[in-house]
Amino acid sequence: LIFCGRFSSVSAPNLPPFDYEPKPYKGPLADEILRKRKEFLGPSLFYYYQKPLNIVEGKMQYLFDENGRRYLDAFAGIVTVSCGHCHPDILNAVLEQSKLLQHATTIYLHHAIADYAEALASKMPGNLKVVYFVNSGTEANELAMLMARLYSCNLSMIALRNAYHGGSAGTIGLTALNTWKYSIPQGEIHHVVNPDPYRGVFGSDSIRYAKDVQDHIDFGTSGKVAGFIAETVQGVGGAVELAPGYLKLVYDIVRKAGGVCIADEVQSGFGRTGSHYWGFETQGVVPDIVTMAKGIGNGLPLGAVVTTPEIAQVLAQKVQFNTFGGNPVCSSGGLAVLKVLDKEKRQAHCADVGSHLIARLRALQQKHEIIGDVRGRGLMVGVEFVTDRQEKTPAKAETAVLFEKMRDLGILVGKGGLHGNVFRLKPPMCFTKDDADFLVDALDYAISGM
Ligand code: PLP
Numbered sequence: 442l443i444f445c446g447r448f449s450s451v452s453a454p455n456l457p458p459f460d461y462e463p464k465p466y467k468g469p470l471a472d473e474i475l476r477k478r479k480e481f482l483g484p485s486l487f488y489y490y491q492k493p494l495n496i497v498e499g500k501m502q503y504l505f506d507e508n509g510r511r512y513l514d515a516f517a518g519i520v521t522v523s524c525g526h527c528h529p530d531i532l533n534a535v536l537e538q539s540k541l542l543q544h545a546t547t548i549y550l551h552h553a554i555a556d557y558a559e560a561l562a563s564k565m566p567g568n569l570k571v572v573y574f575v576n577s578g579t580e581a582n583e584l585a586m587l588m589a590r591l592y593s594c595n596l597s598m599i600a601l602r603n604a605y606h607g608g609s610a611g612t613i614g615l616t617a618l619n620t621w622k623y624s625i626p627q628g629e630i631h632h633v634v635n636p637d638p639y640r641g642v643f644g645s646d647s648i649r650y651a652k653d654v655q656d657h658i659d660f661g662t663s664g665k666v667a668g669f670i671a672e673t674v675q676g677v678g679g680a681v682e683l684a685p686g687y688l689k690l691v692y693d694i695v696r697k698a699g700g701v702c703i704a705d706e707v708q709s710g711f712g713r714t715g716s717h718y719w720g721f722e723t724q725g726v727v728p729d730i731v732t733m734a735k736g737i738g739n740g741l742p743l744g745a746v747v748t749t750p751e752i753a754q755v756l757a758q759k760v761q762f763n764t765f766g767g768n769p770v771c772s773s774g775g776l777a778v779l780k781v782l783d784k785e786k787r788q789a790h791c792a793d794v795g796s797h798l799i800a801r802l803r804a805l806q807q808k809h810e811i812i813g814d815v816r817g818r819g820l821m822v823g824v825e826f827v828t829d830r831q832e833k834t835p836a837k838a839e840t841a842v843l844f845e846k847m848r849d850l851g852i853l854v855g856k857g858g859l860h861g862n863v864f865r866l867k868p869p870m871c872f873t874k875d876d877a878d879f880l881v882d883a884l885d886y887a888i889s890g891m
Contacts, residue, residue: 451882451885451886451889452886453850453883453886454850454878454879454882454883454886455879456511456513456851456852456879457513457873457875457876457878457879459500459503459511461500461501461503463497463498463500463505463509463511464498465509466497466498466505466507466508466509468497468507470495470507471492471493471494471495471507474495475493489844489853489856490844490845490848491845494506494512494848494853495507496512499514499522499526499527500525500526500527501525501526501527501528501869501871502514502525502526502868502869502871502872502873502876503526504526504853510851511851512848512851512852512853513851513852513853513868513876513879513880514526514853514868514869515852515853515854515855515866515867515868515872515876515880516853516854516855516865516866516867516868517736517867517868517869518740519735519855520676520708520713520735520736520821520855520865520867521735521736521738521739521740522736522739522740522869523711523713523735523736523737523739523778523782523787523869523870524739524778524781524782524785524787524869524870524871525739525869525870525871526740526869528739528781530777530780530781530784531739531774531777531778531781533777534773534774534776534777535741535770535773535774535777537773538553538769538770538772538773538774539770541769542769543768543769543770544765544768544769544770545769546764546768547762547763547766547767551769551772553769553772553773553776554574554767554768554769554772556772556776557574557767557772557773557775557776558572558574558767560776560779561745561747561775561779562747564718564719564779565719565731565747566719566722566727567727567749568749568750568751569727569728569731569747569748569749570747570749570750571747571748571749571750571752571753572745572746572747573745573746573747573748573753573756573761573763573766574743574744574745574763574766574767574771574772575734575743575744575745575746575763575766576742576743576744576763576765576766577607577734577742577744578606578607578705578707578732578733578734578735578744579606579607579608579609579612580607580609580734580744580763580766581707581732581733581734581744581745581746582606582607582611582612582615582670582703582705582707582732583607583609583611583612584732584746584761585668585670585703585730585732585746585748586598586611586612586615586667586668586670586703587756588701588730588746588748588752588753588755588756589667589668589700589701589703589730590667590668591755591756591758592667592701592752592755593665593666593667593668593699593700593701595663595665595666595667595699595700596628596629596667597629597630597631597661597662597663597665597666597667597700598614598615598629598630598631598666598667598668598669598670599630599631599632599633599654599657599658599666599668599669599670599695599700600615600616600617600630600631600632600633600669600670600671601617601632601633601635601636601671601672601675601683602617602632602633602634602635603617603618603635603637603675603678603679603681603859604616604617604618604632604635604670604671604672604675604678604705605618605621605672605675605676605677605678606670606672606705608621610625611628613625613627614626614627614628614630615630615670617632618677618678618859619859620859620861621677629667631657631661631662633650633653633654633657634650634653635650635675635678635681636650636683636684636687637675637681637683637684638682638684638816639681639813639814639816639825639833640681640833641684643684644684645684645685646684647684647685647686647687647690648690650684650687650691651687651690651691651694654669654691654694654695655694658694658695658698662698664698665698665699665700666695666698666699666700667700667701668695668700668701668702668703668729668730669691669692669695669700669701669702669703670703670704670705671683671688671691671703671704671705672704672705672706672707672708672709672720673688673704673706673709673714673720673721673723673724674708674709674714674720674723674817674818674821676707676708676709676821676857676865676867677857678857678858678859679823679825679857679858679859679862679863679865680816680817680821680822680823680857680863680865680866680867681816681823682723682816682817682818683724685724686724687724688702688721688724688725688726689724689725689726692726692728701729701730701752702726702728702729702730703728703729703730703731703732704719704720704721704726704728704730704731704732705732706719706720706721706731706732706733707732707733707734707735707744708720708735708736708821708867709821710731710733710736710737711733711736711737711778711782711787712782712787712788712791712819712870713736713791713819713820713821713867713870714791714818714819714821715788715789715791715792715793715795715796715818715819715820716792716818716819717788718788719731723818729748729749729752730746730747730748730752731746731747731748732744732745732746733745733746733747736778736870737775737778738771738774738775738778739774739778739781741770741771741774741775742765742771743771743774743775744766782870785871787870787871788819790870790871791819791820791870792819793874794820794872794873794874794876794877795817795818795819795820795821795822797874797877798820798822798866798877798880798881799815799817799822801877801878801881802815802822802824802881802884803815805881805884805885805888808885809885809888809889810830811826811827811828811836811839811888811891812824812825812826812888813825813826813827813830813833813836814827817866820866820867820868820870820872821867822865822866822867823857823858823863823864823865823866824863824864824866824884825858825862825863826839826840826843826862826863826864827862835858835860835861835862836862837860837861837862839862839891840856840861840862840863840864841856841861842891843864843884843887843888843891844856844864846887846890847864847883847884847887850883850886850887851883852879852880852883854866854880855867864884866880
């Protein structure tokens with residue numbers, strides 16, 4: 442054990458046993474990689490940890506560094522490795538397709554993209570059955586915004602504060618966290634008050650939050666809008682679950698103003714919330730456009746936009762084309778992901794393990810004042826640290842210390858929220874109750890030693 446805090450009443454936990462031997466690593470070490478990154482990969486690229494970690498191998502919910510040290514991965518490559526690192530079924534699907542054909546483009550026929558689109562559409566409610574494949578969440582949201590604007594013949598988009606929808610010139614306007622925003626024209630985007638039950642000005646009162654949307658439409662637009670976009674559980678913003686009933690109210694308001702409703706399921710989709718396959722279902726709504734990426738491909742560069750035939754018609758005026766979107770390799774991998782999630786009953790597993798994790802974290806909150814809030818659904822969980830529970834003062838520096846300590850204890854978590862004071866716990870969906878216990882014991886130990 443590397444980390445030794447000052448006297449603590451709890452002992453340092455051990456990683457749960459895992460029967461896997463990483464291969465000996467003979468590649469370049471962290472310092473050499475870091476030098477090249479600094480020289481060739483641009484100043485804005487960031488990396489976690491004071492001493493950056495060189496991860497060289499992964500197996501299911503575990504990662505291995507250059508020394509063969511094992512870490513529990515509680516962040517899944519930013520909520521992306523849904524089924525588990527190097528899951529054999531997905532690996533096999535990708536390898537088999539790669540041997541036959543890696544790329545020809547969608548101007549020719551290929552069964553993989555058609556089979557995959559059909560399978561993905563079968564997971565959607567309502568009339569959401571037209572699929573566009575892209576390569577990332579940002580591209581998916583760009584396309585969704587284009588569709589909304591063309592369909593409504595309007596430019597005004599509404600998005601939530603604390604949202605992250607991408608970093609391209611278009612989607613950066615939708616994103617509402619100053620950490621990610623450059624000063625460029627935002628293009629007719631209205632950011633409404635965030636329906637955040639913990640920090641939001643109206644608590645869990647969805648009616649008052651929805652009124653703010655109506656006010657933005659009444660006072661800030663012509664009265665008509667292009668659309669509304671929201672994540673149901675905000676990811677980068679710190680696992681913030683929207684106040685109950687909010688989306689139902691807002692979808693009505695937006696549709697009355699001529700807009701379409703977009704659900705950004707880049708993080709919350711594919712059963713991660715446990716109770717439902719899609720995050721929007723937790724609010725009892727059916728969107729007009731759904732965007733997805735990250736967990737869709739278990740790490741393959743893949744994203745998708747799913748919409749109704751009626752909305753899809755607006756793109757028929759011109760050619761809508763994406764060179765790599767839906768290439769045979771990613772389509773085969775994506776199809777394998779859908780099958781694994783069903784075969785291994787991962788949604789139910791997320792519900793079971795997630796409620797265990799949340800219950801244990803809530804018990805820990807009783808013990809440690811620094812834990813201001815524990816929230817989330819399934820395996821999409823946030824722990825917010827504060828220095829003062831009454832004032833909810835973000836424990837920024839303390840969170841940074843805990844983050845490093847967790848790594849020393851052998852567990853990698855995500856960090857988020859505007860102040861960086863939230864642990865984001867979104868592991869591969871094969872994460873077990875033993876893993877959850879280890880995570881909570883490690884956090885207990887780390888806080889106790891501060
Ligand atoms: N939407 C959400 C909710 C996200 O969390 C992200 C990325 O973190 C994106 C969109 C952008 O996805 P990508 O990084 O694949 O472009």
